[in-house]
Amino acid sequence: xxxxxxxxxxxxxxxxxxxxxxxxxxxxxxxxxxxxxxxxxxxxxxxxxxxxxxxxxxxxxxxxxxxxxxxxxxxxxxxxxxxxxxxxxxxxxxxxxxxxxxxxxxxxxxxxxxxxxxxxxxxxxxxxxxxxxxxxxxxxxxxxxxxxxxxxxxxxxxxxxxxxxxxxxxxxxxxxxxxxxxxxxxxxxxxxxxxxxxxxxxxxxxxxxxxxxxxxxxxxxxxxxxxxxxxxxxxxxxxxxxxxxxxxxxxxxxxxxxxxxxxxxxxxxxxx
Numbered sequence: 001x002x003x004x005x006x007x008x009x010x011x012x013x014x015x016x017x018x019x020x021x022x023x024x025x026x027x028x029x030x031x032x033x034x035x036x037x038x039x040x041x042x043x044x045x046x047x048x049x050x051x052x053x054x055x056x057x058x059x060x061x062x063x064x065x066x067x068x069x070x071x072x073x074x075x076x077x078x079x080x081x082x083x084x085x086x087x088x089x090x091x092x093x094x095x096x097x098x099x100x101x102x103x104x105x106x107x108x109x110x111x112x113x114x115x116x117x118x119x120x121x122x123x124x125x126x127x128x129x130x131x132x133x134x135x136x137x138x139x140x141x142x143x144x145x146x147x148x149x150x151x152x153x154x155x156x157x158x159x160x161x162x163x164x165x166x167x168x169x170x171x172x173x174x175x176x177x178x179x180x181x182x183x184x185x186x187x188x189x190x191x192x193x194x195x196x197x198x199x200x201x202x203x204x205x206x207x208x209x210x211x212x213x214x215x216x217x218x219x220x221x222x223x224x225x226x227x228x229x230x231x232x233x234x235x236x237x238x239x240x241x242x243x244x245x246x247x248x249x250x251x252x253x254x255x256x257x258x259x260x261x262x263x264x265x266x267x268x269x270x271x272x
Contacts (some may be wrong), residue, residue, distance in 0.1 A: 038260045043244040043252045044080035044159075046264055052078050054258075056091065061262075072102040081116040082159035082247050089114045093127055109133070109142050117157035125149060132165065146180035158205035159247035166213070171199015173213060191219035191232035206245035214243050218256070 038059075041051040049061035051068070058071040058078060073096070075088035086098035093110035111124035111133070122135035124142070130149045133142035149155060153167045163176035164185070174182040190197050198215040205211050211223040213230065218240050221230040242254040249265035 038242075038254050038258050040077050040242055041244050041252050041254055041260055042078050042080045043246045043250050044082045044084060045246050045248045046250045048080050048082075048084055048246075049250075049252055049262070050078045050080045050086060051254075051260060052076065052088075058088070071098075073104050077113055079114050079116045081118045081121075083118045085116050085119040085122075087114050087116050087122055089124070095124065107135075108140050113154065115155050115157040117159055117161055117163075121157060121161055123155055123157050123163065125153060125155060130167075145176070147174070147182055154202050156203050156205040156245075158207040158211075160207045162205050162208045162211075164203045164205050164211065166200050166203045171201065171216065173200055173203050185223075186228055186230065188213075188215065188221055188230040188232065191215065191217070191221070191234060202243060204243045204245040204251075206249065206251075207247040210245055210247065210249050212243060212245050212251065214240055220253075 038051045039054050041049065043049045047063060051059045051061070052075050053059065056074040056076055058073055058075050059068040060071055061068055073088075074090065075096070076091045078086065078088040080086045087107075088096050088098070088104070089111050090096070093112065095107040095109050095111055095114065096104040097107055099105050109124070110127055112127050112130075113125040115123050120137055124133050124135070125131070126133060130153050132145040132148060132155060134145055135142055147165070149165050149167045153165060155163065155165045157163050164173055165176070165182070166173045172187065173185045175185055177183050187197060188200065198217050198219065200213050201216050202214045203211065204213070208225065213221045213223065215221070218235050220233040220235070220240060220243070222233060223230050240253040241256055244252045251263040252260060253263075254260050
C-alpha cells in the first residue's frame with residue numbers, strides 16, 4: 001500500500017531539502033500480536049514501538065516480522081519516548097511508569113491520556129473536562145498548564161520538547177510556547193487542497209522537524225514549518241485511525257482494521 005500524494009499541493013524543491021521525502025512510502029505491515037485489534041500505538045524510535053490492544057494488554061514490537069512481546073499489566077494507553085522511557089494510564093486513571101523487567105511503578109495523580117517526550121518531559125490530560133498537566137519529577141507532582149483540550153482532545157510531545165495539542169471539537173492544532181501560552185497553528189486546506197477543509201482529530205510529534213496529523217476523514221498531513229504549510233499525503237491503506245511519530249522519522253499507524261503498520265525512515269533518495 002502506498003501513500004496517495006497530491007502533487008498539486010506538494011511544494012517545489014521539498015524533495016531535495018527535506019528528509020521526510022526519503023521516507024519509505026511502501027508500508028510494512030507489522031500486524032497485531034493476537035486475534036484482537038490494536039487500539040493505540042506509540043513509537044519512540046524504530047527500536048521502541050509499543051501498543052495496547054482492545055483487551056488492554058500491553059505489547060512491545062520485537063523489530064522482526066509480525067512478532068510482539070507481551071508486557072505484564074493492563075493499560076488503556078501507553079507512551080514511549082526516544083530515550084526508551086515508557087509511561088501508561090489505566091482506564092481507572094491510574095498512572096504508571098515502566099521500571100523494566102515486566103514491572104511498573106505507580107505515579108501520583110490521575111489522567112485520561114499521557115505523552116512522553118523524554119524522561120523528564122511527561123504530559124497528561126486530566127479526567128473530565130480535559131485539563132493539561134506537566135509532570136515535575138523532583139517533587140512527584142503535576143503542574144496544570146493553561147487551557148484544555150476537552151475529554152476527546154489529544155496532546156503530543158516530541159523528543160526535543162515540542163508540544164502540540166488538538167481539540168477535535170474545532171479541529172485546530174495549538175503549539176505550546178512555554179509560560180502557559182499556546183499559539184494556534186495554520187489549518188489544513190483540505191485533501192486534496194481543492195476540497196473543503198476537514199478538522200484535525202489527532203497530531204503526532206516526533207520533533208519540531210517531524211510532525212504529522214490526521215483529519216476526520218482519515219487523511220494524513222505532514223507539517224513543514226519553514227513555509228509553514230500542512231502537506232496532504234492523502235489516505236492510505238484502509239484508512240488510519242491512530243498515528244504515531246518518532247524523532248528518527250519512524251512513523252507508525254493503526255488502520256481501520258486494527259492492523260498496525262510501520263513506515264521506517266530510509267535516508268536513500270528515491271529513484272527519479
